[in-house]
Amino acid sequence: MEDKRVKSVLKWMQVVMVSVIALMIVVPTKVQAEEAIPVLADAAIVVDAETGQILYGQNDEAVLGIASMSKMMSEYLLFEAIEEGLVSWDEEYQVTDYSHRISQDLRLSNVPLRRDGLYTMKELYEAMAIYSANAATIGIAETIAGTEKAFVQMMNDKAVELGIEDAHFVNSTGLNNSFLLGMHPEGTGEDEENTMSARSVAILTKALLDDYPEILETAKIPELMFREGTSDEIRMVNWNTMLPGMEYEYEGMDGLKTGTTDFAGHSFAGTAKRDGVRLIAVVMKAVDAEGEGSYKARFDATRALLDHGFAFQEVELMKAGQQFMGQESLPVEKGEQEQVAIAVKEPVRLMVPSAQQEAYRTELELTEEAPITATVEEGQTVGQVKVLDATDNEVQYLQEKPAADVVATETVERSNWFALSMKSAVDFIKGLF
Structure with missing residues (x-):
């Protein structure tokens, strides 16, 4: 009788031990799953800007549309050209028929350019960095390379030089070529658009911040008047409304570049700095809980990524x-x-x-x-x-x-x-x- 009791107790203890071990295995797995970031986007990544350490990645190697985040490469090439003495901030650009016609398209983010106008590189750069002005970007490309076609080749070459293997640039702006009124760069398709992975966008962002950190002095400006005091003045409000004092403000946010097209959806390469730590967050084709893309959706996704990253130490x-x-x-x-x-x-x-x-x-x-x-x-x-x-x-x-x-x-x-x-x-x- 006692043997049966002993066996019964031993069997009960065995069941308890198995249950405890099972809990020890299951609980950490559950905790890990709960730590996943609710990023509603086709791709996302957040990295430490100093080392490039990836703190979270979600489909970050998928090649997707990048829209106006492309302008970060145009900015890189402009800063490089300034550094090498090929152009200067005071150098004036003579508006071409191409840039003039694009600047008059009210569907696009633009500052209006006069056909007979002269605009400095500084003016065009501010319009590109703050207002994502497309014709201004074309003007910079034409000044540096002579033609946008030649500039696009420079963009693709620079991507390879920076170690980016999946970039495909077809224009300087990130627009779909169909918006370029038939004047898209020769050799590119009439409905093509710039593409890259979220990881590569983060590489480009880091390179821009490492090599030309002064970009943030302009990127963090909430709004600026283009051609202030003239009949052409226009108020440029930064599309990055996560900047301090703006609608979706985020502590430490000071850059960098938004992007929106039908193909790329609502995307953003943002950077913020807190307590000496700078992070880079990239979201591509962000949506809300109903699956709809919006400015808010991309900033909500960016906020989730940055909150996650700043929880690291x-x-x-x-x-x-x-x-x-x-x-x-x-x-x-x-x-x-x-x-x-x-x-x-x-x-x-x-x-x-x-x-x-x-x-x-x-x-x-x-x-x-x-x-x-x-x-x-x-x-x-x-x-x-x-x-x-x-x-x-x-x-x-x-x-x-x-x-x-x-x-x-x-x-x-x-x-x-x-x-x-x-x-x-x-x-x-x-x-x-």
Whole structure:
């Protein structure tokens, strides 16, 4: 009778243990699922602007329409041309029939240009950066390259140079070519539009911020008068209404570029800075709960991404000079010592969610198979630090991750020929027995 009771108790305890283990497995999975960001968009990404670390990605490698986010490439090429002395901010543009006719199209974002007018690069740039003025962008393209066709080639070439492999530019503005009144760049389709992935838009945004941070001085202006004091003046209100004091304001927001077409939907490449941390968020074809695209939808999606990103904080996973437990040294072949001590060269820092700091871990990834052949120099790179997140996936970056080298902390000289010969003889004798 007692045996039956004991068996019954043991069986009950077994059931309880299985249930507890099941809960331990299911609960973290549920928590992870609940942490997914409610981004209603065809694609989205948020990254740390300094390192390019991806904090969240959603279909971010899908190639989609980018609309006026294209103008970030036009801005990059303008700043580069200014830097190289090819054009100046005071240089005047003589309006062409092409730019004039586009500027009169009230369906588009534009500042009106006079057919016989002269406009400085500074004026056209402000109209492009603040008001997404399409004819002004064409004027900049024609000034830099002579024709928009040549400028589009520059845009595609620069994309490759920046490491963007999926960009396809057909015009300088991001409009569908069908809006260009039959004057779209030669060699492009009459209904084509610029395309790129969200990840690549983030790469372009980061490059613009890294190389020409002064873009933000203009991008953060809520409104400005074009040609103020003249009969052509027009009030330019920034399309980025997440700027402070505007309808969808967001703390720290200071750029960068919206985009809207039927093909691309409501898209946005935004950037904000808080407490020394700058983030880049990209949303493409954002919609609301009913599946309708709108300005609000794209800013709601951007807000969700930035809120998620600012919940991360920078941590130091390894200090400079720190060693991997159990891997403090590597075997050396043909050296005066049989081992060489190794350690991390620089601190390993990254952004992690506040609630998951302990879940991130590091691994040693050797650059060559051990043993290492002597001579081994102090400071010689022998590997890199691999960082894994809470789900054991390697932390991802937009492009190359920042170097976190593991180096030899001492020099191990190569043994002389006599010592090597004696060692070989000893090893041979040991092998016999």
